[in-house]
Amino acid sequence: MANLTDIEDGFSATKLFNQGYSYTYDDVIFLPHYIDFPTDAVNLSTKLSTNINLSVPCVASPMDTVTESSMAVAMASLGGIGIIHSNNTAVEQAALIRSAKSHRIPYVSTDIPFVNPNDCILDSSVFDTFPCVFVTENGCQKDRKLLGVVDKLVWNSLSDKEARVSGYMKKNVVTLPNTSSFNDVAGYLAANDLDLVPLVSENGELVDVVSGKDVERINGFPKLGLPTVGKGGEFLVGASIGTRESDKERLKQLVDAGADVIVIDSSQGNSIYQIEMIKYAKKMFPSIDVIGGNVVTMYQAQNLIQAGVDGLRVGMGSGSICTTQEVCAVGRGQATAVYKVASIASQSGIPIIADGGISNSGHIVKALTLGASTVMMGSFLAGSTEAPGVYEFQGGRKVKKYRGMGSLEAMTKGSDARYLGDTAKMKIAQGVVGAVADKGSVLKFIPYTMQAVKQGFQDLGADSLQAAHELLRSGTLRLEARTGAAQIEGGVHGLVSYEKKAF
Numbered sequence: 001m002a003n004l005t006d007i008e009d010g011f012s013a014t015k016l017f018n019q020g021y022s023y024t025y026d027d028v029i030f031l032p033h034y035i036d037f038p039t040d041a042v043n044l045s046t047k048l049s050t051n052i053n054l055s056v057p058c059v060a061s062p063m064d065t066v067t068e069s070s071m072a073v074a075m076a077s078l079g080g081i082g083i084i085h086s087n088n089t090a091v092e093q094a095a096l097i098r099s100a101k102s103h104r105i106p107y108v109s110t111d112i113p114f115v116n117p118n119d120c121i122l123d124s125s126v127f128d129t130f131p132c133v134f135v136t137e138n139g140c141q142k143d144r145k146l147l148g149v150v151d152k153l154v155w156n157s158l159s160d161k162e163a164r165v166s167g168y169m170k171k172n173v174v175t176l177p178n179t180s181s182f183n184d185v186a187g188y189l190a191a192n193d194l195d196l197v198p199l200v201s202e203n204g205e206l207v208d209v210v211s212g213k214d215v216e217r218i219n220g221f222p223k224l225g226l227p228t229v230g231k232g233g234e235f236l237v238g239a240s241i242g243t244r245e246s247d248k249e250r251l252k253q254l255v256d257a258g259a260d261v262i263v264i265d266s267s268q269g270n271s272i273y274q275i276e277m278i279k280y281a282k283k284m285f286p287s288i289d290v291i292g293g294n295v296v297t298m299y300q301a302q303n304l305i306q307a308g309v310d311g312l313r314v315g316m317g318s319g320s321i322c323t324t325q326e327v328c329a330v331g332r333g334q335a336t337a338v339y340k341v342a343s344i345a346s347q348s349g350i351p352i353i354a355d356g357g358i359s360n361s362g363h364i365v366k367a368l369t370l371g372a373s374t375v376m377m378g379s380f381l382a383g384s385t386e387a388p389g390v391y392e393f394q395g396g397r398k399v400k401k402y403r404g405m406g407s408l409e410a411m412t413k414g415s416d417a418r419y420l421g422d423t424a425k426m427k428i429a430q431g432v433v434g435a436v437a438d439k440g441s442v443l444k445f446i447p448y449t450m451q452a453v454k455q456g457f458q459d460l461g462a463d464s465l466q467a468a469h470e471l472l473r474s475g476t477l478r479l480e481a482r483t484g485a486a487q488i489e490g491g492v493h494g495l496v497s498y499e500k501k502a503f
């Protein structure tokens with residue numbers, strides 16, 4: 001009878017990834033191992049970078065159709081993190097960071113109605129989205145110092161609709177500090193039988209309005225790990241920069257606004273420009289983690305590690321909106337890229353982010369098991385309520401716009417400062433503009449996705465990311481390349497019709 005330890009089945013990762021093929025997630029399949037723990041025993045806590053710990057290995061990509069404040073807050077509240085994009089001015093990007101930092105409760109950017117104290121409310125349309133309207137000095141989103149509030153019922157009973165708001169607004173508005181926890185706010189609403197309560201900052205600015213519906217919404221979501229917060233309880237937030245001279249000033253503004261980690265955003269990160277920017281950022285702000293990239297080779301990775309990065313972003317051309325491999329003929333299959341970069345970065349203890357190409361929970365299991373510490377996602381998150389933009393209907397389907405940061409549309413948004421000096425140059429797109437289906441809130445589908453990832457880890461016999469990486473490096477993890485037919489077999493096939501519902 002064969003001894004268990006003598007059985008050779010499948011390939012080790014070293015063998016599979018050294019045969020000259022560029023594999024992506026769908027090309028490979030892991031062989032199951034041995035289960036001796038329940039799914040809930042799987043711990044997905046990890047590191048984004050040297051000094052940033054996450055309880056959930058998910059990162060929202062710095063793209064203008066993916067990560068602004070609402071997404072950053074939602075991801076951090078789940079235990080992941082969001083990286084706020086830089087396709088805007090430094091002032092705008094810093095404001096997005098400040099906004100994310102001022103929230104303690106996940107929110108969806110609804111337009112809170114504001115009026116100026118000298119305004120008159122002539123018709124009821126201002127109350128369309130809210131049962132009241134808030135009075136601030138300039139009556140706008142920018143200056144949010146709260147002066148009063150007008151209730152719709154009060155306005156209804158008003159005989160002179162041409163009266164100025166200042167004459168009848170309620171001045172002593174009951175508010176809670178924006179630093180209140182979700183439980184405090186929910187408890188306060190219930191105890192006082194209130195429908196909503198404004199949350200204001202130390203200097204009296206309106207930060208958010210939480211209603212009973214919000215409480216119901218948030219309570220209805222499954223709970224995940226610990227949120228990603230700093231010492232004061234504020235959510236940790238990342239931000240991206242480029243490698244132009246002007247990005248040095250941007251970097252300063254982002255750090256002043258409270259950015260906790262900086263991602264240097266480039267499709268080919270192994271450049272003199274990036275190496276100089278890494279050194280500059282580490283010298284100016286030694287306490288802030290700097291993530292370099294993107295890289296797909298061991299050589300690129302080692303060069304950035306030597307320059308001092310605290311984390312690496314891996315992926316070139318694998319994103320759903322990417323055309324880099326078609327346009328430039330450069331890149332790498334994402335499974336190979338993740339495995340190769342992780343194998344060198346792990347020697348220096350530098351965590352890597354598998355960026356792009358994630359379209360299901362299986363891809364996340366593959367990325368993490370092949371050596372990544374986190375996954376960065378664009379399309380997977382872009383259809384959520386927390387992503388920027390509004391839903392539209394396309395052929396009867398509810399969708400949100402999603403575009404590549406190297407698409408012509410994103411580059412010519414005007415704010416692509418990195419190209420501002422080069423307006424005379426010819427621009428070549430490396431991405432497309434598209435749309436993704438509505439997925440609801442990330443607060444719901446990320447916990448379900450993580451549960452699926454835990455099941456994958458259980459099948460592999462890994463109860464943590466560290467355990468999975470240990471299986472990988474020791475050669476205990478066995479895998480194979482799937483033929484085209486095996487890939488078809490691995491999906492749903494041979495049915496006349498079916499409905500695919502994951503949870």
Ligand SMILES: NC(=O)C1=CN([C@@H]2O[C@H](COP(=O)(O)OP(=O)(O)OC[C@H]3O[C@@H](n4cnc5c(N)ncnc54)[C@H](O)[C@@H]3O)[C@@H](O)[C@H]2O)C=CC1
Binds near residue numbers: 265418
């Ligand atoms: N992950 C991926 O596969 C890809 C991602 N993208 C995304 O598209 C956006 C744009 O990416 P890239 O075009 O790679 O941006 P990039 O800023 O790295 O490069 C744009 C061009 O500017 C040049 N450049 C950068 N810094 C410079 C400096 N200081 N002086 C002179 N020239 C300089 C670069 O060599 C390059 O020709 C990013 O958000 C990136 O993440 C684009 C393509 C592929």
Ligand SMILES: O=c1[nH]c(=O)c2[nH+]cn([C@@H]3O[C@H](COP(=O)(O)O)[C@@H](O)[C@H]3O)c2[nH]1
Binds near residue numbers: 318377
């Ligand atoms: O070739 C590219 N052209 C682009 O215009 C572009 N924009 C973003 N990215 C990269 O794609 C990642 C998101 O990919 P997914 O939608 O597959 O999650 C992102 O995280 C980026 O790494 C681009 N790549």
Ligand SMILES: [K+]
Binds near residue numbers: 319
């Ligand atoms: K692609």
